[in-house]
Structure formats: C-alpha cells, structure tokens
Amino acid sequence: MTSVGKPLPHDSARGHVTGSALFIDDMPAQVGELHVGFVGSPVACGEIMRIDVEAALKTPGVVACYTAEDVAGHNVFGLIVADDPFLAQEEVMYVGQPVVVVAAENPKALELGRRAVVIECREQTPVLTIEQAIQANRYLGPVRKIARGRVDENLASAPHRIAGTFKSGGQEQFYLESQAALAYPGEQGQIVVHSSTQNTTEIQAVVAEVLGLGQHEVICICKRMGGAFGGKETQAAIPAIMAALVASKTGRAARVIYNKDDDMCVTGKRHEYFTRWDCGFDNAGHLLALRCEYFSNGGATTDLSPSVMERTLLHGDNAYFLPHVEFTGKVCFTNLPPNTAFRGFGGPQGMLVIENVLETIAEKLGLDALQVRRANVYGVGTRNVTPYGQVVDKNHLPEIFETLAADSDYERRREEIAQFNAKSRLQVRGLALTGMKFGISFTTKFLNQGNALVNVYTDGTIQVSTGATEMGQGVNVKIRQLVADEFAIDPRRVLMMATSTEKNNNTSPTAASAGTDLNGAAAVVACQEIKTRLRSFAAEHLADSESGLVASPEHICFAEGTVHDDRRPQVRIPFEQLCEDARRDRVDLGSRGFFATPGIDFNRETGRGTPFFYFTQGAAVAEVVIDRFTGEMRVLRVDLLIDIGKSINPGVDRGQIIGGFVQGMGWVTNECLTYNDKGELLSHSPTTYKIPAVTDIPPEFNVRMFPNHDNTQNIGSSKAVGEPPLMLALSVWAAARNAISYVKPGAEIDLKSPATGEEILRVITALQQDTEPTQLPGIVIPGR
C-alpha cells in the first residue's frame, strides 16, 4: 500500500476545481479591514522633491497615507545586500517604485486616494539597458568568474574560431495570482501576515525589521500561492510590509492585492542577458575553447542578481564538456525594478548561449547540429568534469541523446525537412535537439536545509507542516506521500498544513527546485523519530512471554495501516490503536525533523567546488514551421526525455515537466518585455504580454521520463523537477534558428531570443536583402 510513485492528485485539486481553495484575496474580510495600495515613482531615476498626501487624506474613505518617514525600523532590506528600500526615500530608482502607501475603507476610496497623492521628482537620465550600464560602468556586486585551462592559447590554435554576441530577453513570471498580503494585529504587539510568498521566513524577518519588531513578534503564514515561479521568492516582501505597516499603525486588518498591471510594472523578472562569446573548435565540431562574458540586467537593487549570475556561470557549459573555458559575469545596474528569481535562475540564460554557439558551429561546418552536440556532450567516465571541478556523476546524457534521437525519428525527419524546405516557398521548417543538465542545490550553501513538524494524532491521522510553500508544484502531495509511506498508512490520513513561521522557523525559500528534496527529507526524518519511539512502545506491546517473544524494536514493522512484529506477523495492531495506546503510555507522537544537504561546497572566490548534490538531465527535440513572409512560427512537434530519477508522483512531475517546458517555450518565442525610453514597461498585462496559450502547445508532444533509479543520494531516489524542464524548451529556439538557416545556407544568422515573429522576419529579411533585386515591372523604387 505504498503511495510514493503513484499519481495522486494535487492535495488541493478539489478546492481548485470547485473554486473553494482560498487565496489571499478570497479570505473573508475582517470587520474594519482596510484596503491598501501604493503610489509609485513617476520617473525611472530622480530625486524626490515633494510628496503631498494632503488631498489624498481628505478623500472620503481614505484612512492613512504613509511614506518612508513612517517606518519605525529599517526602511532598507535585502537578502544578499541590504540595498532594497521598502519605500523610496530621497531618490527613486525605477518607474513605479513604491513611495506612498495608502489605506482606505473600500476599493473606490483607495483608488481616488491613490490618484490624489502628489509625488514630484527632479528627473535624471536613467540607465535602462545593459549597453548603457556597460558604458556608464554601473554594476551591482563583484565580477564572478569560473575558468579552467588555457583559453587564449586554445582559441588561437583552434582550427576554427568564431566570436559573436548574443541577447536573450527578460521574462515576466506571470503567476496568475498577483502579489498579495493580508496583515492584522495579534496580541502583545504581534503582527500576523498572510502572504503569497515562497519564503515565509524572509517575510517574517523583513516585516520585523521594517516595523522594528522582534522576529518572535511576527507570524507569517502561506497556505498557497496562485503561482510564483521565483517571482515571490524575495518580491513578496514589499506588499507584505505594506499590509503589516498599515495593520500595525492602525490596529486594523489590512490587505494588499496588486492588480496585474501594477504587479508587472513594479516587480522584477527574469534577467535579460547580453553575452560576448568567443569559441574555438575542430573539424568535427569539438569545442576546444570557449569564453563567455555575461552581462545581466539586474535592475535597481541587488536582490538575488549575484546568485542568479552565479548559476549562469555554473550552467554556461550546459550538457557539454569544455576543456578550456572562461566564464565571467557582471550584473548591470539599471533603473528598472530589481530583477529576481525565475524558474531556472540564470541557468537558462547561460545554457541558451552555448546552444546558440553549437548551432553556429554546425552551420559553419555544414554539419547537422546534433552531430556537433554529440561530439561535445559530457562523457561517462571521461570528459565529465565541469569547469568548476565537480564531476558529472551518474551521467546519462549520451544515452538520453541517443534514445531520444531514435525515438523522435530525428534522422528521417531531418531529411523530410530538407526536402520540404527545398520545395516550399511559403514556409520553412526547422528541427533541433538540445540537451539539459541542471545542478540541484542552492549555490548559497546555508540555504540547503529544511525542517518539518509532524504531529501524529491518536486516531492515527497526521498533520505535517514544513517550510515548503505550495505554489502549485505539488510539494504538499509529495510530502504527504512520503509521510504516509513512512507509517504505511493511507495518504488520506495525512494532511499538509499551511506553511507558518510559527511551526517552522528559519526556513529556506521554496526554490532551486529543492522544495521536496529538503522539506520532504526533513519530514521523513521527523517520521523516523516518531517511528523509533513507536517501535519501542510497540515492541513492548507485542512482546509475548508465553511464546518467548522478547521485545525488540528492530523487528517492528509498519505495514498496511498496522504495526506488527515480523516474528509474529499474524498479530497486528491498527496504527490508530497504537497511537492511542502510545499516548496513554506518554509516548511523544510529534517530532520536528531537520535535514541539511550533505557534501556540497562551492567557493565563489575561486569558482571551484561541488555546488550540487546531483544533476537533473534531459534532452528535447523540437520541430517548428515558420511563415517566410510574416515570420510567424508554430511548434509542430516536441519530444522530450528527462531523467528525474524515481518519481515520487508521476502525475505531478509530468505536470512540472510539461508546464516548465511550455514556460520556457514562452521565454524563447513570444514573451517580450517592451520598455519605452523613460523606463516604463509597455507590455504590462496579458493584452500585450503574450504567454503561451493552449493553441501554442505542439499538437504532437511526447513526454517521457528516463528510467533511472540510481540517484540514491536523494529522497526516495527521486530528482528535482521544478526548474529543469524549462530549459528543454531551448530546443524550440534552436529549431527556429535551424529553420532560418535554410533560408540562406551558410549565411550568418543573428537571431536573438525571444524569437518572436517580428524577430524572425527581421532575420529572414536581412538574409534575403543581400540577394539580387528582382526586376520589377513598371515601377521604379527609390533606394532599393
């Protein structure tokens, strides 16, 4: 009766489909509850000259307006560097940066109040792009570097050498539930905050800091999020502080619900990247040396940007062995909202660069790009050390490549596509297989810990609380399954409780794909502690002097909802009875488990170490078709193969794989952030920011998990699945590039990401412009 390995539904599935699962905006209002919003900076860069809230305060229904001056504690916080102001003071650093918090009796009054606030700024010229930041030499944090071997020498001596630049755009998380928080005063000066956050501990800490309270005076609770994807790892903080500030000042409950436009305008996103690359390779396409200089658009404050860049450097190799390599990374300061975590966390940006390099090499050598990737993929036993020195252990990449190429009929389709492209003047198709290797663990070592509270009740039911926050990824049901199996009971007897700092302290953000790894492992530790106690108790209970059965905890087994001594299996005590009896015998039926990932270490200064507990690996083949005249692209077919170890919940994991892939596909195709020259985001709602819709899903989508149970170091021999599949979608971008390469074989292709229709048409047009102009009947076209 094990439940691990079974596709149990999401633990809130019923609540989701009936609409009864409560999100912050759905929680019943308390008497006197205030509606809270903010007014942000009108400019991207400048000095605040005047803040006038008088008219706002006179607006009927407006209760209070607060500025940085009303902050009792620190107004500035930040996880890596404390440079993130809660409310702007003196200077403003991006458009919409919160300056004034407004609290009102009802939404209408709040809206009128917000409109009545006056913020005057002396505007200065903002830095908005990576290029401008490089020119102005404005960076956040130190330059990071990972290097090995003799790069210059091998670049110079390589039979071929190509250098170029590459750009990938940012990406909005586009969680459906915008940032939200509800705060109310508790007893003895406490503040209770319900936050849609991936990191309850962080919210607790910053709220305490800003309000000048002790951490013990702040409780942060998160039942669920309507999506997060990294966007609520640090950036749930500001709305939570707003609500907490109002609650603490007014003594009334206060709720902040960002609308989508505001959310998109003022919160950080996936970092846009600009990369200079230079590579040397041989006739077979082996990369002999690679240098990449990555620049990310960090936005106005540090946030998580250095860590994101670190992960870029750690994934610049992706699935490929690089004998001589140098990766450096700089985070650019710009007057945009601080960019932040987003599924993949810098990994995708680094990996896309090398996939682009491999496509370039293939085009240059006239080889199929798969051949070039095969030449470079990490080996088994050899060519398997990453640039930072960690061995790619238990590597299945070559096998994954071959299996997938065969299963997806790669060679035959390559032929077909070449034929189609030779014939079709309207459309052009492309095909690409890209690899994926993603390191699992926080690269910041201390974060690799989790704790869990397991309470067993006398009817044999269990409540589990961990630091993991549920954002849809299904961490709850997975932990539930792990716990149920520990006690060998029906998973329906286990419930996952809201994440709360009251039960789980000093937790790490639910991020880095490690939610189940860390918290599931901690829950299992807690279960085992309880089981040890129960074993002793049961051993006594089941001992039988008549038949000479001496109490022996080692012989106690939990199976099928009962407990027995394996020397006398016919006598079984129902689990609930054991619990009841144990309590009466004063056995502790609760425990807190703790887990810290063993064996990981990484030195940022030297760029060497073992940052990862293990790697999740995979590959994908994508086929696309492009309209040669409009640039519009459709993804026709995707085949992917991913090694996620032994899946705890294949239903949930399959959802993560497909959902992650589609999100990645959005990043490399149609998701396009457009700013004007004032630093205002123009694509700030789903009208103008286009995430994939249902008709963008490839009509043929084959998803397979690579059968692999050798990842024994992790919980249940599973592997993390949250982020890795996103990067399988790089295949879609590579396929677009491949398609374009048929337009003018051998020509240089300068395709950026995202490959929107516009971008594709730009590249195709440029390729065609070099060809001879046709004689046009009856007209003269100037300047053609």
Next chain:
Amino acid sequence: MRDYVLIYINGVRHQIRGQQARLSLSNFIRRELGQIGTKIVCSEGDCGACSVLVGRACEDGIRYQAIDSCIAFLFQLDSTHIVTVEGISKAGQTNGVQQALIDCHGSQCGFCTPGFAMAMTAMQENGCGKVVDELRAGLTGNLCRCTGYVSILEAGLTTEIAEGERMDSMYPPDTMLQDFATHADDNMALVEDNEESASRTYCPATLRSALEVLQDWPQAMIVAGATDIGVRVNKGQTLPETILDLNRVKELEQAELVAGKLVMGARVSWTSVESLSRASIPEFYRVLKVFGAPQIRNMGTVGGNVINASPIADSLPFYFVMDAELELQSSSGSRKVSINDFYQGYKKFDLRQGELLTRVTVPLPKERELLRLFKVSRRLDLDISSFTAAIRMRLDGDTITEAALAFGAVGPTVLRARNTEAYLVGRELTEATMLAAGELAVAEVTPISDVRGSEDYRLQLTRNVFVKFYLEHQPDAVLV
C-alpha cells in the same frame, strides 16, 4: 418603466437597482455575494480566470455560454441566468469536468482552474469540445501559467457530464423563462440621483426607444458587449452619467446571408457571425476564429468593433475591400455610409449626435474573385493584431480587372492602398507584379512602432503580403 435588472445567479433571483447595476459581474459575485471561486487576474478579458456561464433565453430553452465576468456590467445582463463555479455542481460535489480535471492533474496552482472548469462546462453544455481541435479552440480564452495545458486538454477529452449535471437539470428553466418573458418588453431605466452621484442607465427593449433615449441624451455612452468599454473602465476610465445599453434591443441582433450579402445587425455577437460565416465566408471565418476568444466573441459585437474605430479592428479590412455599407439611425431617420468613407482620422468617424449604428451590410466575393484576409499577431490566439490586411482581386484569365487592398495597424485608421490598386488593375497576376505592388504599398502606409511591433516590421509585412497572397493562390501551395 422597470427600475431593476433581473438576474438569476446560480438559480437565485436578484433584482439590482441604480448604481449597483454598474458593477462588473465579477465584483458583484465576489464582493457582494462573497462567492470567491471566480478569480480575477487581468480585469481585461485576457485570461479567462473570471469566466462564468451566462444563460439566455433561446428558442428551445436557456442557452449557456462562457463570458469574462470582469468586463461585463450587471446592467448588460438583464434576464440572464449566471452560473459561477460554485453553481456548476451540487454543494460538496464535482461535475464531470471538475472530476476530470482532478483525475488528470489539470490544476497546479489552481488560480486559473475555476475559469477552465467554466469554459469546459460551457463546451459540454453546447455539445462541443470532444475533439482536440475544438477543445483547444474553446479554451483559447483561458490562460494557464502552470500546467502547459496538456493535462487540461486530457481532462477535456475524458470528461463525461452526467444528465443530472446539465444546467437544465440543475436549474429547471421554466420558471426563469417565464420570469424573463414577463420582463422582455418593458423599458428599463436604472436611475440614481442623489447628492453623491447621478447616474442614468437606460436599457430599452426596442430600437425606437433606444433612439428616443439618444435623442434625449445625445451624450449617452452606448454600450453593446462592453468588451472594449469594460476594459477601459477597469483601467481607470469613469463611466459617464448617462448610459444607453443595447443589450435588450432585439432588432439589432439579426444576422443573415441574403442575395450575396452578409447583413448584420449592430449588436450581433461575433459568435453568431462566426457560425454564420463558417461555411459561406471561409476567409472571414478564419479571422473570426482568432478574434479574441470565445468569451470575447460571446459578448463582443459587430457594431462595437466598427465604432471602437481601432486601426487594428479585425473585421474592418474585410469590410473595406468589400465596400461594406453602414446603416446609421437616429430618431429623425436613417442614412447609409460606405465603410470606406466612414473614418476620418484616428478614432474619428462620421457618426452624428443622436445616431446609432444599426446595421452592417457586406457584399460577398463573387466568382472569379480572390479574397484573402491576413491577421498577424504575436500569439496566434487571443491577441490583438500587429498587422492586418485584406486583398481582393477580380481576374479575367490572368489579368487583374479589379483590385482592393486594405491595411490595418499601419496608420491612424484602416486604409485602402489606392495607388497600388491602380497599379494592379490591367496587369497580369504574376509574382513580379505582386513584388512591385508590395513596394508601392509600402509608400502608402505610415506605421508607427509600438508594443505590438516596430515600424520596420509593419512595413515589411505590408511588402510581403502581396507575394504571400500570390503564392498562396498557386495550385501547388503547401500550407501547414
């Protein structure tokens, strides 16, 4: 004169008066009724999280369709039965759609899920969505960021709705229909006049009364489907004191094909035109299929698209090349204007005070006429065009005897490329001719760069559609 809107919500009868009738449906059900299953994400019709069913009387009972509750005002919904996610299953139970979503892992974070459940239930009600293409088409109005949709599609394909879960079983229509019938013909005015605010919302039942309202209140804002107005209000525009709502005016909701013409009342929904054109005007159908999404097409109207006067309105290029005729009526009479003469500048058009757009008549392509409509948008579905075009040609052998070219999103209004048309007439339809035409057309458009595309992109598209048109009409054209 009736002074309330009659709405049933999940079987419960409501009469809504005065200012309250100007609430959006979503705000009413979430804030006033406390039914929080309906989620709000964008408040602009672009995500479907707020989808509900709207049931309206039809020949054989009540017909249910999905709409976005965030951009529907209560006053538009007189004599309807609204069903929210709380109402599609009996308390504590799940309907077939919901159960399939659970079984297939169709929800992850769950924020989009009620909306999907509603859109899928609507399809079940209408007996569609059982094959994957239909299902996809029916879900284009719903965004999900978590699942990648595959599990939702799987759920849709395995769904079984039991007879008892049909709306007619859950909510026997007879009483409601009777109630609606007794409320069908009276005029309705929701007036509130107090110190704080004055508001008058007129919802007349006949065209004549509508024109009278307009005569009395020439500044009244005319509301049809509100898929444009609703968005503007949610993004900060305030509603004016006086509103004329057309949703009860029966005369404006007929659409038919007569004598080679498509004749549409101004308040005909895009859904109706879509089904009408499916077999008879495949080119127009192709565009309508990607016009917004089902939720938008169920509310949005023919007249609204014309009067909203956007240079990227999807219906207009077709009208322009077919030389469609608009019928405009006021209480003092009616007149006809060619669509080609109607627009005078950005959002400027020939509609006089007191006038309503009542009818759009589009002559259909005849034999030996080629017609092609183009909509280029960043995303295939539920996206506003970055570029639109229409090319119509009449051929005699290979010679072009008539040419009409219209472009959208390349100027302040949809426009005709008259010079290029003149160039084409009398020439042979060859690739070289079309290449040249493309170059000429580029000189006739004045696109700008905006969030949906750059000037260069739009110029290149203008240039390219000509050869694309030519190649697509070659007998061996391969289209995927």
